[in-house]
Amino acid sequence: MSARFDELMRSAEAAFTRDDIESAAGLYAEAAEFARGEGNEDGADHAFCNQCSMLAELDRGFEQIPKLKEILLRSSNTKNRFLAAYCTAVAYDLQDDREKSWSYANRALELSDTLGEADLISRSANLAGTLAIRESKFDEADRCYQKALGIQENLDGYHRIVRAQYKDNLGYVMMCTDRLHKGIDLCEEARSDLERLGADHSLYETLQDLCYGHLLADNLDRARECGEKALDLAIDFEDDQVAKNCLFLLSETAVRHGDTFRARRYLRELTAYYPEVGISEEIIDVFLSTDLTSVVNLRG
Numbered sequence: 001m002s003a004r005f006d007e008l009m010r011s012a013e014a015a016f017t018r019d020d021i022e023s024a025a026g027l028y029a030e031a032a033e034f035a036r037g038e039g040n041e042d043g044a045d046h047a048f049c050n051q052c053s054m055l056a057e058l059d060r061g062f063e064q065i066p067k068l069k070e071i072l073l074r075s076s077n078t079k080n081r082f083l084a085a086y087c088t089a090v091a092y093d094l095q096d097d098r099e100k101s102w103s104y105a106n107r108a109l110e111l112s113d114t115l116g117e118a119d120l121i122s123r124s125a126n127l128a129g130t131l132a133i134r135e136s137k138f139d140e141a142d143r144c145y146q147k148a149l150g151i152q153e154n155l156d157g158y159h160r161i162v163r164a165q166y167k168d169n170l171g172y173v174m175m176c177t178d179r180l181h182k183g184i185d186l187c188e189e190a191r192s193d194l195e196r197l198g199a200d201h202s203l204y205e206t207l208q209d210l211c212y213g214h215l216l217a218d219n220l221d222r223a224r225e226c227g228e229k230a231l232d233l234a235i236d237f238e239d240d241q242v243a244k245n246c247l248f249l250l251s252e253t254a255v256r257h258g259d260t261f262r263a264r265r266y267l268r269e270l271t272a273y274y275p276e277v278g279i280s281e282e283i284i285d286v287f288l289s290t291d292l293t294s295v296v297n298l299r300g
Helices: 003-017 021-037 041-057 062-074 078-094 098-115 118-134 138-152 159-176 180-197 200-216 220-236 240-257 260-271 281-288
Strands: none
Touching: 003 021, 003 041, 021 041, 041 062, 041 078, 062 078, 078 098, 078 118, 098 118, 118 138, 118 159, 138 159, 159 180, 159 200, 180 200, 200 220, 200 240, 220 240, 240 260, 240 281, 260 281
């Protein structure tokens, strides 16, 4: 591979590490185009799959599925086939097509075991854990996240952000399986790591989870602090699902504080995300009398 290709790939990774996902996607696209012009098909496929990973972070990966499937079918490069299967699974997951997502995730798991590379195995295990938790298979999710985190321990660079995400995922599973305080501690550790790394694109989901955990633990001031920070970042990154989750959680926090005025304010803000429903004061009254921690599904 040429020095120019290597430089573009390093620059893209550096952009991802500093939370500049858009630039990373552009640099990977440039690397793919350069490699294609040089007749380097494997390099072009590799860069393209990495570009798709960035587009998935931006919720724009679905339209790339046909090209990813083409790589999976034609490439003789096992790593590129893994990347194609993994990215396809993520793209289908973002479209809530769980059957297809699980199918390609299993293919990625098989290919990662063949390759034996720690990073790829951990990524596959984490994805499997995420798909398991969405089906409320907490034991399976726990095993997958434990595996993913254990493999990541000795990796560096942008893997530090990934490792913090895995800590958060495992911490959330613990919160859901009668290990609340251990889960909170692990998520707080993830938050500290992400803040130190400046990874705001990952931080807000961890703060959302901490809002949930501290709310369950009756640490209401800390829950509100985490929830408000998570809400601000979710709005900045245009993540409507996390924003809605935070508004539900913040409303419940306010209710438990005895501040129904603030709770109503959060719920009225929530109505902006449901213009077709037209949430009324009567519905808000129902929410105020409901334990909203039992309503919100933080992993969809």
